[in-house]
Amino acid sequence: MDKINILIIEDTPEEAMELQEVLVENNYNVVGVANSHQEAMVLFYQLKIDIVIIDVFLDGNPDGITFAETISTIPNALKPFVFLTSSKDRQIFERAKLTKPFSFLLKPFNELELLYALEIAMEKFYGQSNVFSSESQDTIISDDYLFIKKKDVLNKVLLSDIVYIEVENRYCNIITEKERFVIQISLGKIGEFLDAKTFVQTHRKYIVNINAIEKIVLNDNLLLLKGNLKATFSGKYKDIVKGFNILK
Amino acid sequence: MYLIRSVFFLFIFNLPFCVLSQSGSKIDDLSIVLKRINDKYEKEKDFDKSQYFFLNKNWDSTLVYSSRALDQVKDLELLDYCHYMRGYSFMMKKLFNEAKKEYGLVSQDFRFYYKITRNLGGIALEQDKYDEAISYFNELEKLSNDDDYDFVRSTVIHDLGLCYFHLSQFDEAEKYLLRSIRLQKNDTLLLIGSYMDVANLYYEQYKDDVAIPYFEKAYSLAKKTKDFELRKNATLNMAVVEENRKNLLKSLAYRKEYEIWKDSLNDQNKVWAIAEIEKKHALERKQKQIGLLESENKIKISQRNGFVVSSILLLLLLGAGIYFYAQKSKTNKIILLQKEELDKLNATKNKLFSIVSHDLRSSVSAFRNSNYKLLKGITNRDYETLVPIVHKNASIATSTYNLLENLLHWATLQTHQLYFNMESIDLFSVVRQVEYDYMPLFENKKIHFENKIVKSIFVLVDMDSLKIIIRNLFDNAIKFSNEKDTVSVYTYSLNDDFQCLVIEDTGMGMNEETRKGLLREDAVLNKKKNQKGIGTGLGIQLCKSMIGKNKGKLTIESIEGLGTKMIITLQKNISNG
Numbered sequence: 001m002d003k004i005n006i007l008i009i010e011d012t013p014e015e016a017m018e019l020q021e022v023l024v025e026n027n028y029n030v031v032g033v034a035n036s037h038q039e040a041m042v043l044f045y046q047l048k049i050d051i052v053i054i055d056v057f058l059d060g061n062p063d064g065i066t067f068a069e070t071i072s073t074i075p076n077a078l079k080p081f082v083f084l085t086s087s088k089d090r091q092i093f094e095r096a097k098l099t100k101p102f103s104f105l106l107k108p109f110n111e112l113e114l115l116y117a118l119e120i121a122m123e124k125f126y127g128q129s130n131v132f133s134s135e136s137q138d139t140i141i142s143d144d145y146l147f148i149k150k151k152d153v154l155n156k157v158l159l160s161d162i163v164y165i166e167v168e169n170r171y172c173n174i175i176t177e178k179e180r181f182v183i184q185i186s187l188g189k190i191g192e193f194l195d196a197k198t199f200v201q202t203h204r205k206y207i208v209n210i211n212a213i214e215k216i217v218l219n220d221n222l223l224l225l226k227g228n229l230k231a232t233f234s235g236k237y238k239d240i241v242k243g244f245n246i247l248k
Numbered sequence: 249m250y251l252i253r254s255v256f257f258l259f260i261f262n263l264p265f266c267v268l269s270q271s272g273s274k275i276d277d278l279s280i281v282l283k284r285i286n287d288k289y290e291k292e293k294d295f296d297k298s299q300y301f302f303l304n305k306n307w308d309s310t311l312v313y314s315s316r317a318l319d320q321v322k323d324l325e326l327l328d329y330c331h332y333m334r335g336y337s338f339m340m341k342k343l344f345n346e347a348k349k350e351y352g353l354v355s356q357d358f359r360f361y362y363k364i365t366r367n368l369g370g371i372a373l374e375q376d377k378y379d380e381a382i383s384y385f386n387e388l389e390k391l392s393n394d395d396d397y398d399f400v401r402s403t404v405i406h407d408l409g410l411c412y413f414h415l416s417q418f419d420e421a422e423k424y425l426l427r428s429i430r431l432q433k434n435d436t437l438l439l440i441g442s443y444m445d446v447a448n449l450y451y452e453q454y455k456d457d458v459a460i461p462y463f464e465k466a467y468s469l470a471k472k473t474k475d476f477e478l479r480k481n482a483t484l485n486m487a488v489v490e491e492n493r494k495n496l497l498k499s500l501a502y503r504k505e506y507e508i509w510k511d512s513l514n515d516q517n518k519v520w521a522i523a524e525i526e527k528k529h530a531l532e533r534k535q536k537q538i539g540l541l542e543s544e545n546k547i548k549i550s551q552r553n554g555f556v557v558s559s560i561l562l563l564l565l566l567g568a569g570i571y572f573y574a575q576k577s578k579t580n581k582i583i584l585l586q587k588e589e590l591d592k593l594n595a596t597k598n599k600l601f602s603i604v605s606h607d608l609r610s611s612v613s614a615f616r617n618s619n620y621k622l623l624k625g626i627t628n629r630d631y632e633t634l635v636p637i638v639h640k641n642a643s644i645a646t647s648t649y650n651l652l653e654n655l656l657h658w659a660t661l662q663t664h665q666l667y668f669n670m671e672s673i674d675l676f677s678v679v680r681q682v683e684y685d686y687m688p689l690f691e692n693k694k695i696h697f698e699n700k701i702v703k704s705i706f707v708l709v710d711m712d713s714l715k716i717i718i719r720n721l722f723d724n725a726i727k728f729s730n731e732k733d734t735v736s737v738y739t740y741s742l743n744d745d746f747q748c749l750v751i752e753d754t755g756m757g758m759n760e761e762t763r764k765g766l767l768r769e770d771a772v773l774n775k776k777k778n779q780k781g782i783g784t785g786l787g788i789q790l791c792k793s794m795i796g797k798n799k800g801k802l803t804i805e806s807i808e809g810l811g812t813k814m815i816i817t818l819q820k821n822i823s824n825g
Contacts, residue, residue, distance in 0.1 A: 093667035112681045133674035134704040
């Protein structure tokens with residue numbers, strides 16, 4: 001699992017510092033702090049970012065919203081973001097509301113409020129609401145990553161790193177070449193958000209990354225995977241073999 | 249010879265009469281047909297005009313328009329009618345050859361072809377072509393006796409008789425003329441003509457004894473009529489007869505009478521002319537009078553219109569005046585109401601200001617005093633006393649901060665500047681976030697806090713206002729609890745639509761009066777009595793407003809000395825309920 005990369009856009013150095021400290025304490029990775037709109041644009045394109053925290057007012061102007069509006073208009077560039085603001089001024093909020101989806105955090109805020117705002121931003125951005133506040137789920141699926149909440153903190157796993165997924169009741173074991181861990185997610189959600197061409201069900205319990213298959217042992221119904229991992233496939237899902245060119 | 253010549257002279261007078269006399273009945277039937285045809289061919293303007301003039305016996309105009317119509321009309325039936333009208337008009341103008349030509353152009357199928365035969369016969373008679381005339385008349389005689397043919401049969405017979413008379417076939421002539429007399433018993437004018445012709449017939453044959461009674465009959469009948477022409481002829485005939493009988497005195501008398509009729513005919517023509525002129529004058533005078541009356545009417549109408557317009561304008565003005573007056577009094581009423589409301593609000597605001605500033609003053613002065621103590625403790629190096637003082641300072645700062653926070657929210661709420669966004673919120677997360685800030689306060693007062701809310705209870709609220717509500721209720725719970733009391737938060741489902749969030753303390757509680765006072769809609773801010781801590785009642789007011797804005801409800805259950813339950817009823821988020 002990897003840390004989430006955060007870009008902070010905040011013009012007051014103390015506040016930026018405080019924010020950074022809280023985030024780092026909670027195992028987030030602050031990749032950059034920008035204190036103006038221009039700097040923010042530069043960093044936004046330079047760095048690999050998962051989420052942006054934006055102060056609405058930069059040097060007294062609502063440049064934070066301008067930034068959000070700008071990245072909203074660029075296709076594929078948009079990332080989840082959280083607005084920071086000290087007043088619930090209606091005019092500002094009406095404008096911010098236009099840059100959908102958005103989440104906001106009212107100053108002064110405590111640690112829990114910050115973490116909650118980050119979760120809400122993720123949920124809203126990927127259109128999978130009420131995930132992190134529920135008992136039965138802790139994972140959001142994006143195109144490239146799984147975002148997993150572990151003890152109030154979000155982490156991510158690159159989808160292409162996953163070798164296979166083992167389903168067990170309400171839990172799933174995620175197995176990568178390096179590690180294995182348990183997430184909570186419903187099978188329906190996997191079906192809905194995971195790319196069916198890459199992740200294929202081979203067994204009642206197994207979902208395998210097709211790119212990680214190294215060998216198919218038909219006699220034993222066995223799949224040899226990357227990193228010396230193995231998974232079985234059952235007769236019901238035998239069709240998967242047809243997808244491959246069989247050497248004779 | 250003289251006699252014959254004079255008789256002959258008379259015939260000429262009789263002829264046109266016979267032909268023309270038919271026109272009356274002839275046109276009646278024809279006119280209906282013409283009108284019908286005209287309706288059928290509405291587009292033919294010229295035909296329309298020519299038939300109109302034809303029916304009004306304006307022969308010249310008929311000729312002009314029918315010649316135009318002939319150029320345009322293609323329909324065979326219409327063409328026949330045109331030719332017929334032209335022929336008839338020519339005949340009436342005594343242009344017999346032209347008339348014959350036009351009649352010749354009418355096709356044999358023409359509905360009124362028998363009329364043409366009749367007219368051709370008449371023309372032949374006029375032109376002294378007696379044999380030809382006889383053949384035409386015989387043709388007509390052959391036609392059935394029905395009413396289908398609307399010409400006066402007796403006139404045909406009469407004309408036939410005349411023809412034979414002119415051809416000196418007296419027997420034939422006598423036969424027809426007597427027959428026509430029998431047929432004409434009801435028509436005096438025709439009868440007189442026939443009598444005279446019969447008389448002439450006999451007279452020509454020197455049958456004077458038979459002839460003279462006819463002449464006398466004609467004369468006596470003519471006397472009763474108003475037709476001067478007939479009377480003149482009848483008288484002249486009598487004069488000639490008497491002259492031939494050498495009865496010169498009588499003859500002279502008839503001659504004189506004849507002269508009178510001749511003159512009277514002329515006089516009548518003159519009288520008619522004068523009458524015509526007078527009529528014209530009278531008409532002009534009438535026209536002038538009409539013109540005058542019309543102009544008077546115009547003036548009257550314009551006067552009346554002017555009156556109507558001005559009265560309408562006045563009415564409108566009156567209406568507008570009343571309307572504006574009503575509007576004004578309405579706005580006045582509204583302004584008055586608004587003023588009262590404003591006064592009330594202003595009073596509230598003033599009271600709030602005085603209370604808030606008083607509270608702030610007392611809390612800041614407490615701050616100053618404790619700071620003074622702190623400073624003294626530091627100077628005396630009495631470090632043990634410092635810790636409680638710092639804690640006290642912190643709590644004063646917190647409560648002051650809360651007061652200011654509430655004031656700010658209250659202000660934004662009052663000025664409608666608060667951004668409000670209701671969405672699905674997990675109650676557990678929200679309470680946990682607020683709780684995080686309050687843990688030190690609970691611990692400070694050694695209050696046991698329990699969050700019994702389970703995850704995934706979603707309600708539809710604006711999150712920040714819910715936080716403000718919970719904060720205030722926590723504040724109150726702490727304020728009205730003693731050490732080692734318990735504050736707990738839990739939820740329960742009221743029904744399918746509402747979820748209740750309860751903040752319960754085991755503190756001092758309140759009496760019924762206070763409870764009702766807190767929940768009253770128009771509760772005015774009151775300085776709380778018997779309270780050491782600061783408090784304005786602003787917090788609970790803010791809570792009530794915020795809950796109301798979240799479409800929720802606040803209820804309070806309390807037993808004095810045992811504790812209080814603050815129950816917030818909120819909308820469930822149906823989709824994620």
